[in-house]
Amino acid sequence: MAIVEGEGLPMALRVSRANPHEVKLVETTLEGCLTSTCPERLMGEGAYDRDELDKRLAEKGIEMIAPP
Numbered sequence: 001m002a003i004v005e006g007e008g009l010p011m012a013l014r015v016s017r018a019n020p021h022e023v024k025l026v027e028t029t030l031e032g033c034l035t036s037t038c039p040e041r042l043m044g045e046g047a048y049d050r051d052e053l054d055k056r057l058a059e060k061g062i063e064m065i066a067p068p
Contacts, residue, residue: 001025003039011035023050026057041065 001022003012014029026048030038041063042048048066057064 001029003029003042005035005039011039021047023048023053026053030060030062038062 001014001016002010005011012029012031012033012035014025014032016025022044026042026044038060039062042057043065046067048064049068054064
């Protein structure tokens with residue numbers, strides 16, 4: 001999994017086996033942030049539209065933007 005900034009430069013990377021759903025990798029990927037600051041907002045597809053994920057990321061000061 002890769003989290004990139006607006007220009008496509010990597011901010012965080014995570015290698016995992018193929019079977020975990022991406023939603024379960026977001027937080028562990030952010031733990032390995034390659035930059036001095038992690039993103040304030042994340043954008044993802046509809047699979048990331050999870051209230052529980054939104055809540056946990058909000059506690060870290062990160063807004064999750066995903067279509068319902």
